[in-house]
Amino acid sequence: MSGESVSVVEEGGRAALERVRVVLVETTHPGNIGAVARAMKTMGLTRLTLVAPRIFPSAEATARASGADDLLMAATVVPTLAEAIADCVAVFGTTARPRYLEWPVLPPREAAARVTALAAEGEVAVVFGRERTGLTNAELELCSQAIRIPTNPEFSSLNIAQAVQILAYELRLAVLEGESAATQEGDDPLATAGELDALYAVFLEGMTVVDYFVPERPKLLPRRLKRLFNRAGLHHSDVQILRGFMTALLKDRGRR
Ligand code: SAH
Numbered sequence: 719m720s721g722e723s724v725s726v727v728e729e730g731g732r733a734a735l736e737r738v739r740v741v742l743v744e745t746t747h748p749g750n751i752g753a754v755a756r757a758m759k760t761m762g763l764t765r766l767t768l769v770a771p772r773i774f775p776s777a778e779a780t781a782r783a784s785g786a787d788d789l790l791m792a793a794t795v796v797p798t799l800a801e802a803i804a805d806c807v808a809v810f811g812t813t814a815r816p817r818y819l820e821w822p823v824l825p826p827r828e829a830a831a832r833v834t835a836l837a838a839e840g841e842v843a844v845v846f847g848r849e850r851t852g853l854t855n856a857e858l859e860l861c862s863q864a865i866r867i868p869t870n871p872e873f874s875s876l877n878i879a880q881a882v883q884i885l886a887y888e889l890r891l892a893v894l895e896g897e898s899a900a901t902q903e904g905d906d907p908l909a910t911a912g913e914l915d916a917l918y919a920v921f922l923e924g925m926t927v928v929d930y931f932v933p934e935r936p937k938l939l940p941r942r943l944k945r946l947f948n949r950a951g952l953h954h955s956d957v958q959i960l961r962g963f964m965t966a967l968l969k970d971r972g973r974r
Contacts, residue, residue, distance in 0.1 A: 731893035734837040739765040740882060741802045741845040748773045752782025753879030759786035761886035766793040767802045799857050807840035811853055811861030814875040821864045829865040830888035846878050909957045914947050917957050920964045927971055
């Protein structure tokens with residue numbers, strides 16, 4: 719893949735993160751709002767919406783943001799959760815409660831994959847609750863999905879900024895994985911079954927020439943070799959190196 723198209727992929731991922739908003743509902747401690755901004759900015763998230771924060775703006779929030787105060791300056795403040803999410807195509811609510819049976823609950827990694835995929839379609843919100851009481855059931859019902867970070871069921875509640883950090887990290891990983899998969903495929907595709915078969919055949923031939931493999935007594939070697947090549951996740955260029963090397967050896971031995 720050319721440098722140009724890699725940057726298109728990167729922009730695609732980044733653009734997806736720009737369509738993800740973090741919504742904090744009735745945060746009590748302004749320091750937490752700042753810490754959330756910092757957690758977001760480290761992972762490339764930029765959009766913060768505050769639903770009726772108790773104290774905002776605040777010097778404490780700015781101090782805890784430690785350089786992410788641009789996110790605080792740009793934050794949207796609204797009176798209700800409904801307003802915070804009105805233009806979103808999908809809304810994910812986070813909860814520390816281990817038993818939230820009535821609603822589908824996703825673990826962070828799976829949720830992040832869905833969020834980034836949906837962000838390609840439009841605005842997506844990830845909603846975080848009050849420090850003491852979390853989100854109300856009515857608020858969770860405004861969310862299409864719930865996300866729970868699998869903490870200790872006997873001590874399940876994370877600090878809100880730490881919960882944001884974990885989810886923001888998963889969102890970033892999801893975007894980076896998407897980028898690297900696209901780059902690898904573009905640059906150097908995975909080897910085809912035909913290429914792997916040809917590699918396998920030339921290896922067995924080389925092994926036979928040096929009597930490492932005796933076709934009359936194959937034992938487990940052919941199967942193991944095949945399994946090794948399948949498991950290795952070889953790309954086109956990897957197969958070319960290995961095949962080229964084996965072919966050169968055979969040529970040297972006067973077999974080609
Ligand atoms: N007792 C509250 C805890 C609130 S902690 C409750 O039952 O939810 C403040 C916020 O941090 C939560 O509303 C949620 O948004 C987030 N949070 C804390 N721990 C979490 C966890 N294990 N999984 C997902 N979100 C969590």
